[in-house]
Structures are given as structure tokens and as C-alpha cells.
Amino acid sequence: MSQGVAFVFPGQGSQYIGMLELYFSKEKKFNYVFDKSKEVLGVDYKDLIFNGTSDDLSPTEITQPLMLTANNAIWECLEIKPEEVAVMAGHSLGEFSALVAAKTLTFEDALILVTSRAKFMQEAVPEGEGAIAAIIGLTYKDLNSICKSISNEGSLVELANINSSNQIVISGTKDAIDIAIERSTAAGAKRAVLLPMSVPAHCKLMKPASEKFKVVLNSINMQEPKCKVIQNVDASITNDVLRISENLTSQIHSPVRWTDIMDSFNELKLGTYIECGPGKVLSGLMKRALKDTQIVSLDNYETFLNKENLT
Numbered sequence: 127m128s129q130g131v132a133f134v135f136p137g138q139g140s141q142y143i144g145m146l147e148l149y150f151s152k153e154k155k156f157n158y159v160f161d162k163s164k165e166v167l168g169v170d171y172k173d174l175i176f177n178g179t180s181d182d183l184s185p186t187e188i189t190q191p192l193m194l195t196a197n198n199a200i201w202e203c204l205e206i207k208p209e210e211v212a213v214m215a216g217h218s219l220g221e222f223s224a225l226v227a228a229k230t231l232t233f234e235d236a237l238i239l240v241t242s243r244a245k246f247m248q249e250a251v252p253e254g255e256g257a258i259a260a261i262i263g264l265t266y267k268d269l270n271s272i273c274k275s276i277s278n279e280g281s282l283v284e285l286a287n288i289n290s291s292n293q294i295v296i297s298g299t300k301d302a303i304d305i306a307i308e309r310s311t312a313a314g315a316k317r318a319v320l321l322p323m324s325v326p327a328h329c330k331l332m333k334p335a336s337e338k339f340k341v342v343l344n345s346i347n348m349q350e351p352k353c354k355v356i357q358n359v360d361a362s363i364t365n366d367v368l369r370i371s372e373n374l375t376s377q378i379h380s381p382v383r384w385t386d387i388m389d390s391f392n393e394l395k396l397g398t399y400i401e402c403g404p405g406k407v408l409s410g411l412m413k414r415a416l417k418d419t420q421i422v423s424l425d426n427y428e429t430f431l432n433k434e435n436l437t
Contacts (some may be wrong), residue, residue, distance in 0.1 A: 130397040132215070132394070135220035135403050138189045138406030141183045143183065144405055144418045149203065152427065156202070158201050163195040163237060166234050167237055167241060171188075171196075174432065187245055193223075193403065198227065198402055200402050201226075201227045212394065214228055214230075214355045216345065217407075219243075219405065220327070224282065225351065250331060255298040255332055256300060256326030257299070257326060258298075259320050262315060268313060269285065277298075283299070284296065284329040290388075290415060299326070321409075327378070328381050331379075336378040339378060349367070356390055359376050360383065388416065398422060401423045401424060422436055
């Protein structure tokens with residue numbers, strides 16, 4: 127595989143009922159990864175995908191290990207060495223998939239980490255007290271100003287996922303999010319909608335979760351990545367395992383700087399960007415942000431079968 131290839135791994139929200147059906151029916155390695163996940167965690171994610179409901183897949187404690195498993199099951203089927211990849215990145219939870227693919231974390235350790243992460247995040251804010259919302263059509267500056275003014279009034283709302291120049295997810299207390307939706311709409315947002323997630327990720331409400339997560343992460347043996355991985359917190363690349371660990375801890379309560387990662391991608395001028403996981407959320411964001419590139423989603427099994435033509 128050409129050195130001019132980047133891989134990105136999606137996070138929460140890309141899961142769906144019946145996803146990746148042909149991988150399950152055609153690929154032994156894909157099933158092996160799901161079997162390993164069941165062995166480690168005692169949860170049959172394959173059964174949930176095909177016999178459950180969307181509500182069954184949506185709790186944070188299910189979604190995080192499920193997405194890690196699905197992303198890395200596809201990666202294993204590709205049989206690519208990380209040294210053959212120019213750079214990797216993952217969106218929020220997807221960063222763990224990137225670090226598994228880069229051999230910084232073992233898959234088994236990552237499963238333990240993301241399960242702990244999900245549990246601590248769920249516990250940090252009582253059900254119904256936190257919320258997140260997608261705001262489309264406002265600039266970073268305008269939305270940040272709205273969030274800061276509301277937070278200064280006593281509630282908490284912050285930018286959580288800076289996905290593109292005019293698509294940003296905000297996170298905070300439910301009352302602050304409701305006010306932010308009202309003010310964003312009044313300020314000219316094209317859409318301002320609550321998202322069906324109970325955990326207000328990537329804001330200061332998650333600091334207790336990050337402290338608990340740090341203890342678990344410090345017990346895990348991490349290796350230097352075998353390829354470049356751009357991290358969410360500051361869009362940086364480092365081989366320093368301690369720095370990677372600190373960034374993973376901070377990521378829980380800090381914004382996902384996806385636009386900065388896209389800027390880094392543009393500077394690299396690579397030929398192909400491959401989304402390795404279910405759904406096409408990151409492919410859509412990349413198509414709008416990256417110039418003169420091939421954008422590929424491996425959600426489609428036929429595309430996977432043509433993997434030799436991806437470069």
C-alpha cells in the first residue's frame with residue numbers, strides 16, 4: 127500500500143442496526159475480532175447488531191466497545207501493516223481504534239479502556255442532567271461566544287466536537303444546552319438540535335470521569351505507535367507514550383478538534399483517505415474539507431473487496 131494513504135476511524139453515532147452484514151458473512155478475521163470482544167467483555171455485539179434495536183446499541187457503555195470492535199475488525203481484514211500508512215486519526219472514541227491499528231494499544235487492552243471510559247462518563251453526570259446538541263450554520267466564533275455567555279450566567283455549555291467550519295457539537299448541562307439551542311437559532315443557525323446521547327462528552331462535566339480513567343490507563347502497557355497518529359486534543363503527532371496517555375485522558379473533557387486534524391491532512395497532501403468503520407460520517411466531513419483527494423468508506427463491503435485499487 128502506498129505511503130500516501132491515511133486512515134480515519136469513526137466514533138459514537140456511526141453504529142446502526144444490521145451494520146457490516148457482508149463482513150460477518152464473508153470474513154473470518156472480522157468474526158474473530160467480534161468473538162475476541164465477546165470473550166473479553168462477555169457481550170455478544172453481533173447478536174445486538176442483528177437482533178437488537180437502535181436503542182440497544184445507543185447506551186454509551188455498549189456503543190464505545192462496539193465501535194472499537196467494528197472499526198478494528200475491518201482493519202484486521204485489510205491485513206495492512208501500520209508502517210505502510212502515512213497517518214491515522216480517530217474521531218473521539220475512534221482515536222482508540224487508531225492507536226490499536228498503530229500497535230500502541232493491544233485490542234484487548236483497548237476494550238478494557240473504552241469500557242471503563244464509557245462507565246466513568248456515564249457515572250459523571252446523572253441521567254437527564256446533561257445533553258449535547260448539533261449546531262449547523264454558525265461560525266466557531268459566534269457559537270463560542272454564545273456558549274461563553276451562557277456559562278458566565280451560571281450554567282455550563284462548551285464546544286465539544288468542532289467537526290467543520292459550520293458544524294459543531296456542543297455539550298453541557300441540559301438547561302444550558304436548551305438555552306444555547308434557542309440563542310443559536312435566533313443568531314441564524316440553520317439547524318440546532320438535541321442529539322440522542324445521554325452523556326455530555328468533551329466538556330468540563332467529564333473531568334471526574336477523566337480522573338478515574340487516568341488510573342486505569344496508567345495500568346496499561348502502551349508502545350510507541352508504528353505510524354503517525356494525530357490526536358484529538360491538540361491535533362498533534364507524537365511518539366511519546368506519556369504524552370499520548372495524557373492526551374487520551376484530557377480528550378474526555380476537551381473538544382475534538384477535527385477541523386484542525388483536517389487542516390493537518392491538507393498540509394500532508396496525501397492521495398487517499400479511508401474511513402475504517404461503519405457509517406460514512408467522517409467521509410462526509412472529509413469530502414467537504416479535503417482538496418483533490420480520494421475519499422473511501424469501508425462501510426461498503428464491495429469497496430473493501432476492491433482494496434487493492436484504493437491507492
